[in-house]
Amino acid sequence: MSAKAASLEGRIRQHWQQLSSHEQRLADILLAAPGQLAMNTATELAQSAGVSKATTTRFFRHLGYESYDTARRQAREMQSSGSPLYLQPLSSASPLDAVMQQHLEKEIANIVNSYRNLESAELQGAVNALAQARRVVVMGWRHSQTIAQLIYRDLVHIHPDVRLLPRPGDSLAEHLAALGPQDMAICVGLRRRMPALDAAMGVLAERQVPMLYLADVLSGKPARHAQWVIRCHTDSTLIFDSTVALSGVCNLLCSLVARQMGKASNDYLAQVEALHQSLDELE
Template sequence: MSVKTASLENRIRQCWEQLSSHEQRLADVILAAPGQLAMNTATELARSAGVSKATTTRFFRHLGYDNYDAARRQARDMQNSGSPLYLQQFQSGSPLDAVIQNHLEREVANLVNTYRSLDAQQLGDITQAVAGARRVVVMGWRFSQTIAAMLYRDLIHVHHDVRLLPRAGDSLAEHLAVLGPLDVAICVGLRRRMPALEAAMNAMAELRVPMLYLSDVLSGKPSRQATWIIRCHTEGSLIFDSTASLSGVCNLLCSLVARERGKARNDQLALIESVHQWLDELE
């Protein structure tokens, strides 16, 4: 990896022995919360580290940046990508009550902003498509699979054929090759997406599979192949992205699909309850 493409943290670690004591003090402050570069000016950063602005300028040039703004742009790119290292806010001095209140307000704001952005006509079209699909495939990678699994767990109660991908140890081709226009894929793509998601959606586009794409506000490249897109607000108040709006939208979508399926839903739920009793699975 060249110096020009290396992350801020890697540049600091590579140059640590060559840094002056003042520069190492500045480096310690930055490594504690790299995301502050995206918000602070060079003067503010120097003040927080107790060094001069001239030391700050030398420090970033020493790391291979043309200037402070170049490092700041890289930090903003890392924030936008969803890196927890860059999302964490330096709040060690904040009272716990204030942190909790700020977190609550952010969660509520994400819910409100997401629900306000929902298009009722589009949501109705999605509901009908999922409810009437021959087969529903739900897929996601990394943390997105956690949300995909949430959808899967609810949909299997009301739809006769729902599959969660990718499955451990399997390649995708065997599962995607059987899909077509009569099926629906629900693709979850939260930021820090893996390239496999875009590749899978490109393949399903070739197979003419209708696709719902559930994403954060910055939906990225996979959105180009989606039939429908629902963008959720996921801004976090601390180190991790919020999932409150995603949970709410998943619950709403699955409930609407259940309502749309009517008698077929009730018949399936009744059969599931009977099998639970046969197997003595639940308390």
């Protein structure tokens, strides 16, 4: 059985024709929101589908699971990895105002909890290193690069040598080869991280490049390479992870770097602004 077929939804599609009508009803519920398996007991899941608990037990055995708990563990692993499919709730009749309020409260909690977790000494250490670095590279893949771009967009105004990686058409080696202890890397690794991140950070560690690692609370293996680690809360009441706390922390980080660099950052920013006007780039 392939890795894809071994997932819950893959197994359902593979065995669909062999399922009874009641089992297919249960399958429809799980295909719509497979994360329900992680959150519900077998009895609760059976009730939501309008089938018996015995039907639920047979269903998972037909799919090749040893037990309901085995399937549930797999679903929880998928949730922990950040799969949007497994984070998606069942359709709810809740009024939009209630959904918006719940979402807002969760976003506020993410910001508050992330800032409470910040350690001033660690943050100051990273800020000092960034302010003194000859070159700063900011790395991230997939949705992590969106956060990396936020950092790059701020730092490029105050630091003379900032680079965003990976760049289209380039290999990492072409950029990592030039880095050493006098440089600095900011690595962003939100859940569903690509293996390339850990590999790149391993190379940077070998080259003694100081690293700041920005991640969710389950920071994963790459954290072991970094001198400084900032973990932000990303849980959401809806399908996609929240990035509001990360955005705020990135703003704080870059602003503190500008403050630490003092006149050097102000002088560089003044040159940038003068060139904006000279080139007529901005309204």
